Amino acid sequence: MKDRAIISLADSKYFELLNELIDSILSFEESKSVSICILDAGLQLDQIKILEKKVYKIVKAKWDIEVPEYKIKGREWLKSQVSRAFLPEYFPGFKKYLWIDADAWVNDWSSVELYFKGSDNKTLSISSSADRAYGRVLRADWIFSNIAFIRSQNYKHSKSSGFSNKICREVALKPHLNIGVFCLENDAPHWLVWQTNLKQALKKGRIFGSEQIAMNISVYCNQMKVQILPTYCNWFLIENIKFDEIKNTFVEPYLPHHKIGIIHLAGKKYDEFRFDKNKLLDVQSLNNNWIKKNIRFTK
Incomplete structure (x- = not known):
């Protein structure tokens, strides 16, 4: 077993x-330095057999925080919204845990290393949804010519x-941190703070996005240490x-046209x-x- 894990769920x-x-x-040749671990949220047996040949370990995901059935409605994949806050408990023994959503793929290994490096010294390594290429990050509902209601993803959720x-x-006005890709050390204080805030979010809010x-509240209100990485490390505005x-690679639209590290097909x-x-x-x-x-990964 290596000391660095890359984890996903499906x-x-x-x-x-x-x-x-x-x-x-x-x-990537560098993948030999990591262990790939998978959380199973409803995979079929034949699918598991395929994955077992490629990864270090597969563990059944569970509801680590109790959630009412009326919120779940059979959508077991929603466990990803809870389980990722408990990764050291599912896969003990690693120093660093890098989570990557299943609808993302690695285009450049240097971004993977940035996530691992950014998590040094018990720091959250993550990127935000605010970028020069992404355009609007807030919404304003104008009431009069100079009065408006400001809306943001952080405020709404x-x-x-x-x-x-x-x-x-x-x-409300802080850059929204995208938890689809993040890295934390096993003993970072974020885990417990995140779990506490997650329990609060699940009491009243929806499971999805909780x-x-x-985590945004953990960083901005609880003052958890963070390294906010460039958006090319988790690129999700595909158009x-x-x-x-x-x-022969995907790049940012603006100079210096940095190579996209992880392409993330997030959103309906x-x-x-x-x-x-x-x-x-x-x-x-x-x-x-x-x-x-083809925006999907192809060998």
Whole structure:
């Protein structure tokens, strides 16, 4: 067993994406320095047999925090919103835990190393959804020409999860941290603080997104140490990605066109790509050519 683990979770519906994530990790020679661990949230037996040949360990995910059945409605994959806050308990013995959502894949190993490096000294390593290429990060509902209600993802989720007005206001205008990819050391204090905030979020709020707002509150209100990495480490605005035809890789749309580290197909608007391997994306190259590319990982 190595001292660094990369962990993900999937049910049978997300098996292909999970399998591609694993293949993308294994495509790098540097992957020999990590152990790949999987949380099973409803995988089929034949799928598990395929994965067992590629990964270090597969463990059945559970509801680590009790959630009412009416919130679950048979969606066992929602365990990912809870289980990731308990990774050292599922896979003990590692020094560092890097979580990557199943609908993401590794395009450049240097971003993986940044996540591991950023978690040194009991620090959360994570990226945000605020980026020069992403455009609007807040929403304003204009009442009059100079008066508006400001809305943000952090404010909406903290409010719906029953946190105090003080906390909601404190996180409202902060860069939203995306928990789809993050890294923590096994003894970082974040785990317990995150779990406490997650329990609070699950009491009133929806399951989906609960772990994300709980971590944002842990960082911005509980003052947990954080390294906020560049957005190319967890890129999820697929429609404005560009392609370097010379280097044969996806890059940021603006100079210096840094290579995208992890491509993340997060959000319902990317369902067609998540569930259709043959769906192609129209991408502008750095040579200003429009080309069709598969945004999924391919060997």
